[in-house]
Amino acid sequence: MDIRICIDVPDLERGIAFYTQGLGLHLARRLNDDWAELVGGSSPIDLLANEPGTSPLGPERPQRRDYARHWTPVHLDFVVERIDEVAQRLVALGATLERPIADRRWGRMASLADPFGHGLDLLEFKGRGYDELLVPQA
Incomplete structure (x- = not known):
């Protein structure tokens, strides 16, 4: 089994900069405008751009993304x-x-x-x- 780590971020470019410059990970590829794959550790990390206030589980659920x-x-x-x-x-x-x-x-x-x-x-x-x-x- 492989494990992939997914991290929601409100700003994909800032997320890429933080994890690559800060931890030495590398941008492997962009899967689209709101998804980047980082490698360099034991598991790939997917950064997923999602706006604050959006629902991660569908509109009927009360939870909303909050980056505080x-x-x-x-x-x-x-x-x-x-x-x-x-x-x-x-x-x-x-x-x-x-x-x-x-x-x-x-x-x-x-x-x-x-x-x-x-x-x-x-x-x-x-x-x-x-x-x-x-x-x-x-």
Whole structure:
């Protein structure tokens, strides 16, 4: 099974700039005027341009797209090298650093919101990454 990540953005050009310049992803192709495919990670990311206030689930549903900061139990983690530089670059491109870079047993982590209100984390692993949480290797 393949997994594709879809991110709604109100401005496709700004979304492309944020994710390519900020995280080093690459524009693979434009599928039409409101859909761009980015590659460079383990899963392709599709940026989908959708106007604020439009309904993602059909006109009969009350939910509307809102690009103000919002919380959802689903977010993206980007594993990076040089987390300080990447966080600084993302902030310069419009992200908000919501929690300062923190040291963890497995590495370092920064929590941000992209310019479109979506939460994302930057992870910089050290040693065995998350396996550092397990019993040490013999």
